[in-house]
Each structure stands twice: as structure tokens, then as C-alpha cells.
Amino acid sequence: MKRRVLISVLVSFFLLIGLITLVVVRKEQDKLPLVELDLPRTDFLSINYEKEAMETYLDEMTDTFVSLFQFDKDEYSYLFPVGEKVSLEIQERSETGLVQEIRHEAAYDEVLVSFKSSLSDEGIKNAKVLAKFDFTSNSLDRLIPLEYVHFDDVPPYVFLLRREKGPWGYEYYVEHVSLTDYISDGQYLYPQNLEIKHPIISSCDEPLWDGLKVRIYP
Amino acid sequence: MASIRLENISKVYDDEVHAVTDFSLHISDREFVVIVGPSGCGKSTMLRIIAGLEEASKGDIFFSDKKMNSIPSRQRNVSMVFQSYALFPHLNVFENIAFGLRARKESKKTIQTKVKEVSSLLGIEHLLRRRPKQLSGGEKQRVAMARALVRDADVYLLDEPLSNLDSQLRASLRSEIAMLHHTAQKTFVYVTHDYTEAMTLADRIVVMKDGVINQVGTPQEIFDCPANTFVAKFFGSPQMNFYECRHNDADVWAGIRAEDILIEERSVDDAIESEVLMIERLGHESLVHVCTEKGQFIIREKGKVPYEVGDRVYIKPISQAIHYFDRESGIRIS
Amino acid sequence: MKKKHLIHTIILTLLALITLLPMLFMISNSFMSAKEAVNRYTDLVTPYNVWASEGNIHYYEVDVLPSYLSFETYVKAMNPTYLRMFWNSVLITVPILLGQLIISPLAAYGFEFITWKYKELLFFLYIIVMLLPIQLLLVPHYIAANLLHLNDTWWAIIIPAAFSPFGTFLLRQHLKGLDTTILDAARVEGENEWNVFRKVALPAMYPSLVALFALTFVECWNIVDQSIVFIKDVFNEPLSVYLARMVTAEPGKIFAAATIYMIPAILIFMLTNEYLIKGINLATGVQS
Structure with missing residues (x-):
């Protein structure tokens, strides 16, 4: 008799733990915010764009001219990586400039391009500096649809989904990836020096931040 | 039909111990054969060879003219009762008895009826739900016998089944076994070291010593005509008296049973002078131990004897009752 | 007095x-x-x-x-990680128990009741292996596991433990005290060798089997040496190892976690109490 009692206690203990496991694991999953995912596009990016500089000034130190190009956030915006050559047209003359710096401000992005010119600084000041941003990718690239990029911070960022091994299957975390150098054609963003290895979090009902644990199945 | 024929069976264990040597015997159907002998003479080994639990090193076994040497126990259709009863401790009495029937996949109903039948035959129906450890020696023995009888085997083998019981139980169970043999009408092979069991139960007795058959015969033959000194000494209590003698110009052993010696108070012709050493008074008879120049003798007398220790008496063996055995080999001289 | x-x-x-x-x-x-x-x-x-x-x-x-x-603390302790480790322990213990309980009686019966050449020599080797400390056996086990590509799985722990000679030894010692005539009786009654084992020898071994069950369970439930050596993935560890990790990380939950860990062991001990004593008695020959 006693033996039966003990055996049933033992069995019910294990069943209880099993039940608790199911409940706890499920509940934990349910508490996590649900995210939608999307993958980067694989496509050729090609831009062909002209932008007029907002202002141009002479940098005394390096004895070069620096033009400032300003891009709105929601405008066609494309930014070449620092050190990239840009073809400029100044008063119908072509020059080659070098991207010196990229600044991300709250409402717009600024690209500073330096170039040498034979014109005087006076002439330059009044001249119209046109930059031709010309880019065609020579391979299939991983393009991020622009609607997934968040511009509320400087630099803009995307949220990627990082998968890690957890006790019951995989656990998913939000990864904040800043986009510093990128080229955009208004629809897609082509990040420079960055490989998007994880799926992109396209949307979520709740606010997200870096390191947050999320779930991908309802 | 279950006759057993054993031809030249020998069993040797690998350390060169000869348990059985050249054993040949023919057992007829429905015969009750008792193999008797001192401990270690090979009788149990012989029984196990018949059962199929041991394999003979040499020789053949036939059951009703079918060669059985390499056939395993379970196919030989024998039943065995062991000295230690060998009841299965984890089963109750019913299951113990039913074990063989279940092994042969008999139907539940058959098992029920047969077990009930046998247990009532042996008077143990009230024990059917008990476990072996709750039974007394006699009850265990009956269960073991019930287990053997419930199957309709051709041959029943009993290995010293009564050795572990007290003498009263032994006597009563002995007669029960005899009755069972009569009712069952099957071949029984019985092994014991007790000669009285052999005498009372057997149709024929086989006397074994050191793995060799010394004599085969009916109880009366063996008692009246022992083939050698060993058989003569083994049968009879008190043992046969032996003394050296000369017979037909040869030195022989003469053997005379305790009941075949006369005691006289006065000297009669050919009587041997002797002194009473001890008297065992058993009520219905007395055993008188005397000492003579030829050695000590035990004499059985009916009822009371008027002698006392230290008395001088004269003993005379009845000459027709003297058995003569060769001095060296011990074999009977007819 | x-x-x-x-x-x-x-x-x-x-x-x-x-x-x-x-x-x-x-x-x-x-x-x-x-x-x-x-x-x-x-x-x-x-x-x-x-x-x-x-x-x-x-x-x-x-x-x-x-x-x-x-x-x-009990509620907090039952987080998914802990529960996963708990089931890891169970999933390691159960196959080992099954293996031991199936292999040991068969082996013990074979050693005791069947005569074959080199039997005692092999049993002698069994005893030697049984007496070796587990740490000594870890290196050969590791090499073997590598060759079989089992290095990060539980099989590297389960297989050596399931074939542990301790069970065979314990059961054989118990069988030595058994009355062999009941096996003969079963054979004469018409059972083939396998049924003689199953219906007669196995029930006779029962106390020792239960003792073996209890001892093996405790040994497996508390397994640490092998799991540290063989298992690299953190989530595959059994609870015994994880508990040690927990002490440094979360001192508040450790007591509840350890209490839950203790319960199966206590229950099984309560179940097998009498048989443990009986089984060890029979094995060592000491009567109580």
C-alpha cells in the first residue's frame, strides 16, 4: 500500500514538473512582444543624382574648397562613404571632389566634399557647385527598404533580429544597428561597410530597444 | 507407455571426477524403481541425467525406445520432485502447481480443474493462496508432489523427497507416495539414501556405490541375497554382523543378520562364548551387543531378555542364514 | 538497561x-x-x-x-532554463536506468548459471573496471566518444554508464545465494531457457534489482564528472551541474532550486528503502 502511494507521488511529481514546464515556457513566450520580419532585398542599386551644394567655403588649412550638401531625411538622400570620389560640376567645368565628412543632424544629413579648383574663392562662393552622385553597384547587394529605417536618431538605424540558442529552442533578440555610411535611392538604402546578416524587424506593436527579447511566432 | 532403458551411462566431470560409471538398467513401464546408496554415490546425478538436467558423457538413454540423449528436459515429459522441494518463492501454491501447465499453454479452465483435483488428492486445497515461506516442511513436500503430478508425465522422478522431514512425517508420506504410484499407474524412479524407504516402496531396487551399480533386484532378493558386503551392510538395521571364517577351504567373510543369531544361556554345540556388552531395550524387541573372540555381534531378540551387562552367554548363528563373501573382493559366494 | x-x-x-x-x-x-x-x-x-x-x-x-x-523563490526558480536542465537530468537518468536494468540481470544470469570458457577471467576484468575510479576511465571514454562523433551529446555519458559492471556484479553476488534447484524445476516443467530466466531467475533477483535501481538513480541524478567533460553546450547540462552554476549567479533562488532537485531522490529512497538493505545484505553475505 505504502509502495503504491510513493510510486503515485513520484509519478505525479514528474507530471507536475512537466505541466509547470509547459505552462512556464508558453507563458514566457506569450509575454514577449511580437515582431514582424522582412529580409533585405537583393537587387542592383543604381543612382544617378544631382545635388546643388548649399554653401562652399575655403578650408585654409588644407587649401581646398569644401562644399556642403544638405539632404533632407525623407528626401532622396544618399551618402557616399568618406574618401569616395564625387564628380562635381562647377560653372560648367568638371572637377573631382572627395567626400570629407558626413554629418547626421536631426533633420537633415550633411555631406562635405572637398575639391581643388583654380577659381578664386570669391568666384567659388558665388558659383553653383553641382555634385553628380553616380553610383551603380556591380553586384547584387543587400538593400534595406527605407520604411524599415528609423530616422529618429542620429545616425539612423535599423533593428535586426539576432537568434541565440536558448533552453527551449531559439531565443530572439533585437539588435540595434546604426547606419553611418549608406547610399539611398529613395526606396532602398544600401549601407556601406556593413553586411546585413540577420533578418530585419519590420514592425512591432511595442517599442523596441537593443537587447530586447522578442518572439516571432504568434 | 514409458519404459526407460539406460545403456552404459557414464558421467565424468572435467576435473576427472567419475560420478557415474557404466550404468545400465532397464525400467519397465509403471515400475517403481528405487536407486539407493550412500551420499555421493552418484544416484542424484543419475536421476538428473534421466531428467535431462545433466548430459551423460557416455552411453544412451531411451524412453520407450526413443533415443533421448540430446533432447532437453522440457521435451522429455518427465516430472521431478526435489529434495529441497524447489518451490518458486515468488509464486503462491496455486501458481507453483500450475507452473508446468502454464508452460505448456493449457487453457485457464483446464489449469483450474487440474490444480484443484491434484491439490484435493494431496489434501492441500486450503493452502492454494499461500506463499511457500508460509508452509511447513510437510506441506511444502505435498505442494512439490502436486506440482509433479498435475502434469500427465510419462515418468516421475523423485530425488530424496523425504530426507528433510521428521521421521513421523516421513513414514506417513512414504505410504502416500506408494498409494500415489498405485493410483497414477506411472513409472516412478526414486532416489534415496534410506534403505527402509527403498524396501517399502520399490518394485525393484538399484544399489549404487561410487557411481557403480552393485546390485539390482526386488527388495526381498536384495535382503535375502546381497551381492556383496556393501549391499549386505547397507540393508538392515542393525547392520549385518561380519566375522572372519573359513568356508570351503577359503578365507571368507561370513555375514549373519542380528535376527538370525540365537542366544543361549548355556553352552550348546558350536555356540560361541561371548560377554554381554550392552542391551538396547526397545520395548517390542531388544538388541543385545556381545563381544566374542571373533569380534562384536549385535543380536535381535523379541521382547524382553533376561540378560544383564557382563553376563556370559552363548551365541549361535543359524547356519542356513549365513552369507559368505570373498575376503578380498567382498563379492558373495553362493 | x-x-x-x-x-x-x-x-x-x-x-x-x-x-x-x-x-x-x-x-x-x-x-x-x-x-x-x-x-x-x-x-x-x-x-x-x-x-x-x-x-x-x-x-x-x-x-x-x-x-x-x-x-x-519557488516560483522564481522554475524558470525555463532550470526546467530545461531538470529534464536534461531526467533524460540522462532514464536511459541509463533502463540500460542497467536490462543488461545487468541478463549478464548476471549468464555469469552465474551458464558455463563457458573464460567466464571467470571476464568477470575478473569486470571487477577491475568496476573498481577503477571514474576519472581514470574518462580519458578512454572521451577518445571513444570522439571516434564515434558523440562528443557533445548525452550518449557519451549514457552508454558507458548503462554498461557499468557494478550492476552485473551486484546481481551476480545475489544470485550466488540462490537455490539453483528451482531453475532445474522450471526446466523440467517445460520452460525454455529464456523463460527460466524471465519467470524464475528474474523474480528471484528482485530485491537486488530494486537496490540497483536506487543506487543507479542516485548516481545518475548527481552526475557531474562526465557531464563536465563531455557536454559543452550550456543548455545540455544536467541539473546537477547547473545547480553549481546557479549558486554564484542567483543566490536567492538556489535554495528552492536545490529543494526541488532533492525531491525525486528522496521519494525513490523511500520507495526502495527495505530492498536496499536486503540487496546489499545479500550481496555481501552479511545477515541483518
Whole structure:
């Protein structure tokens, strides 16, 4: 008799733990915010764009001219990586400039391009500096649809989904990836020096931040 | 039909111990054969060879003219009762008895009826739900016998089944076994070291010593005509008296049973002078131990004897009752 | 006589309490809320709870009983990771138990009742392997596991343990004391060898089997050596190892976690109590 009692206690203990496991694991999953995912596009990016500089000034130190190009956030915006050559047209003359710096401000992005010119600084000041941003990718690239990029911070960022091994299957975390150098054609963003290895979090009902644990199945 | 024929069976264990040597015997159907002998003479080994639990090193076994040497126990259709009863401790009495029937996949109903039948035959129906450890020696023995009888085997083998019981139980169970043999009408092979069991139960007795058959015969033959000194000494209590003698110009052993010696108070012709050493008074008879120049003798007398220790008496063996055995080999001289 | 008996009882009770003290302590602490546990066992040596000081050594008061009963730690302890480790332990223990309980009786029967050449030599080797410390066997096991590509799985632990010679040894010793005539009786009654084993020898081994079950369970439930060596993935560890990890990471939950870990072992011990004693008695030949 006693033996039966003990055996049933033992069995019910294990069943209880099993039940608790199911409940706890499920509940934990349910508490996590649900995210939608999307993958980067694989496509050729090609831009062909002209932008007029907002202002141009002479940098005394390096004895070069620096033009400032300003891009709105929601405008066609494309930014070449620092050190990239840009073809400029100044008063119908072509020059080659070098991207010196990229600044991300709250409402717009600024690209500073330096170039040498034979014109005087006076002439330059009044001249119209046109930059031709010309880019065609020579391979299939991983393009991020622009609607997934968040511009509320400087630099803009995307949220990627990082998968890690957890006790019951995989656990998913939000990864904040800043986009510093990128080229955009208004629809897609082509990040420079960055490989998007994880799926992109396209949307979520709740606010997200870096390191947050999320779930991908309802 | 279950006759057993054993031809030249020998069993040797690998350390060169000869348990059985050249054993040949023919057992007829429905015969009750008792193999008797001192401990270690090979009788149990012989029984196990018949059962199929041991394999003979040499020789053949036939059951009703079918060669059985390499056939395993379970196919030989024998039943065995062991000295230690060998009841299965984890089963109750019913299951113990039913074990063989279940092994042969008999139907539940058959098992029920047969077990009930046998247990009532042996008077143990009230024990059917008990476990072996709750039974007394006699009850265990009956269960073991019930287990053997419930199957309709051709041959029943009993290995010293009564050795572990007290003498009263032994006597009563002995007669029960005899009755069972009569009712069952099957071949029984019985092994014991007790000669009285052999005498009372057997149709024929086989006397074994050191793995060799010394004599085969009916109880009366063996008692009246022992083939050698060993058989003569083994049968009879008190043992046969032996003394050296000369017979037909040869030195022989003469053997005379305790009941075949006369005691006289006065000297009669050919009587041997002797002194009473001890008297065992058993009520219905007395055993008188005397000492003579030829050695000590035990004499059985009916009822009371008027002698006392230290008395001088004269003993005379009845000459027709003297058995003569060769001095060296011990074999009977007819 | 009575006085002596009383003194003996008192001494034994005290010894028992001292032995059990860590366990009782743990159980009572598991009912504390997490904060209380943390507060008590971290270095909170204030003038209020210092009981005595000698130089740099401070003795301070510890209450055995919690001041406020709470099941909070139990709830917290049952997080998915802990539960996963619990089931890891179960999934390691059950195959080992099954393996031992199937292989050992068969092997013991073979060693005891069947005669074959080199039997005693092989049994001698079994005994030697059984007596070797587990640490010595870890290296050959590791090499073998590597060759079989089992290095990060539980099979590297399960297979050596399931074939452990201890079970065979224990059961064979028990069988030595058995009356072999019942096997003969079964054979004569018409059972083939396998049924003789199954219906007669196996039931006869039952007390030792239960003892083996209990001993193997405790050994597997507490397995640490092999799991540290063979298992690299953190989530595949059994609970015995994870518990050690937990102590440093989360001191509040450790008591509840350990109490839950202890329950199956206690239950199984209660189940197999009498048989354990019987089984070991029969194996060593000492009558109680």
C-alpha cells in the first residue's frame, strides 16, 4: 500500500514538473512582444543624382574648397562613404571632389566634399557647385527598404533580429544597428561597410530597444 | 507407455571426477524403481541425467525406445520432485502447481480443474493462496508432489523427497507416495539414501556405490541375497554382523543378520562364548551387543531378555542364514 | 538497561540532526523571499548581528527559520532554463536506468548459471573496471566518444554508464545465494531457457534489482564528472551541474532550486528503502 502511494507521488511529481514546464515556457513566450520580419532585398542599386551644394567655403588649412550638401531625411538622400570620389560640376567645368565628412543632424544629413579648383574663392562662393552622385553597384547587394529605417536618431538605424540558442529552442533578440555610411535611392538604402546578416524587424506593436527579447511566432 | 532403458551411462566431470560409471538398467513401464546408496554415490546425478538436467558423457538413454540423449528436459515429459522441494518463492501454491501447465499453454479452465483435483488428492486445497515461506516442511513436500503430478508425465522422478522431514512425517508420506504410484499407474524412479524407504516402496531396487551399480533386484532378493558386503551392510538395521571364517577351504567373510543369531544361556554345540556388552531395550524387541573372540555381534531378540551387562552367554548363528563373501573382493559366494 | 537505551537514542538523534542540518537548513531557507536570502548571506556584518569577533573573524547570527514565509523563490526558480536542465537530468537518468536494468540481470544470469570458457577471467576484468575510479576511465571514454562523433551529446555519458559492471556484479553476488534447484524445476516443467530466466531467475533477483535501481538513480541524478567533460553546450547540462552554476549567479533562488532537485531522490529512497538493505545484505553475505 505504502509502495503504491510513493510510486503515485513520484509519478505525479514528474507530471507536475512537466505541466509547470509547459505552462512556464508558453507563458514566457506569450509575454514577449511580437515582431514582424522582412529580409533585405537583393537587387542592383543604381543612382544617378544631382545635388546643388548649399554653401562652399575655403578650408585654409588644407587649401581646398569644401562644399556642403544638405539632404533632407525623407528626401532622396544618399551618402557616399568618406574618401569616395564625387564628380562635381562647377560653372560648367568638371572637377573631382572627395567626400570629407558626413554629418547626421536631426533633420537633415550633411555631406562635405572637398575639391581643388583654380577659381578664386570669391568666384567659388558665388558659383553653383553641382555634385553628380553616380553610383551603380556591380553586384547584387543587400538593400534595406527605407520604411524599415528609423530616422529618429542620429545616425539612423535599423533593428535586426539576432537568434541565440536558448533552453527551449531559439531565443530572439533585437539588435540595434546604426547606419553611418549608406547610399539611398529613395526606396532602398544600401549601407556601406556593413553586411546585413540577420533578418530585419519590420514592425512591432511595442517599442523596441537593443537587447530586447522578442518572439516571432504568434 | 514409458519404459526407460539406460545403456552404459557414464558421467565424468572435467576435473576427472567419475560420478557415474557404466550404468545400465532397464525400467519397465509403471515400475517403481528405487536407486539407493550412500551420499555421493552418484544416484542424484543419475536421476538428473534421466531428467535431462545433466548430459551423460557416455552411453544412451531411451524412453520407450526413443533415443533421448540430446533432447532437453522440457521435451522429455518427465516430472521431478526435489529434495529441497524447489518451490518458486515468488509464486503462491496455486501458481507453483500450475507452473508446468502454464508452460505448456493449457487453457485457464483446464489449469483450474487440474490444480484443484491434484491439490484435493494431496489434501492441500486450503493452502492454494499461500506463499511457500508460509508452509511447513510437510506441506511444502505435498505442494512439490502436486506440482509433479498435475502434469500427465510419462515418468516421475523423485530425488530424496523425504530426507528433510521428521521421521513421523516421513513414514506417513512414504505410504502416500506408494498409494500415489498405485493410483497414477506411472513409472516412478526414486532416489534415496534410506534403505527402509527403498524396501517399502520399490518394485525393484538399484544399489549404487561410487557411481557403480552393485546390485539390482526386488527388495526381498536384495535382503535375502546381497551381492556383496556393501549391499549386505547397507540393508538392515542393525547392520549385518561380519566375522572372519573359513568356508570351503577359503578365507571368507561370513555375514549373519542380528535376527538370525540365537542366544543361549548355556553352552550348546558350536555356540560361541561371548560377554554381554550392552542391551538396547526397545520395548517390542531388544538388541543385545556381545563381544566374542571373533569380534562384536549385535543380536535381535523379541521382547524382553533376561540378560544383564557382563553376563556370559552363548551365541549361535543359524547356519542356513549365513552369507559368505570373498575376503578380498567382498563379492558373495553362493 | 533503559537508561543506556535512552542515552543511545539521544546520541543517535543528535548525530542524525547534525547530518541532516544542511538539508533542513536548505529547505527552510527555500521558503524565504529572495531578498531576505540575499540579505542574509551576503556580507552584511553590522554591529547588530555580530555575535562575537576575534580579530578578523566575525561570527554573526543566522536564523534558521525564515522570518516571513514565502513561496516566491519557488516560483522564481522554475524558470525555463532550470526546467530545461531538470529534464536534461531526467533524460540522462532514464536511459541509463533502463540500460542497467536490462543488461545487468541478463549478464548476471549468464555469469552465474551458464558455463563457458573464460567466464571467470571476464568477470575478473569486470571487477577491475568496476573498481577503477571514474576519472581514470574518462580519458578512454572521451577518445571513444570522439571516434564515434558523440562528443557533445548525452550518449557519451549514457552508454558507458548503462554498461557499468557494478550492476552485473551486484546481481551476480545475489544470485550466488540462490537455490539453483528451482531453475532445474522450471526446466523440467517445460520452460525454455529464456523463460527460466524471465519467470524464475528474474523474480528471484528482485530485491537486488530494486537496490540497483536506487543506487543507479542516485548516481545518475548527481552526475557531474562526465557531464563536465563531455557536454559543452550550456543548455545540455544536467541539473546537477547547473545547480553549481546557479549558486554564484542567483543566490536567492538556489535554495528552492536545490529543494526541488532533492525531491525525486528522496521519494525513490523511500520507495526502495527495505530492498536496499536486503540487496546489499545479500550481496555481501552479511545477515541483518
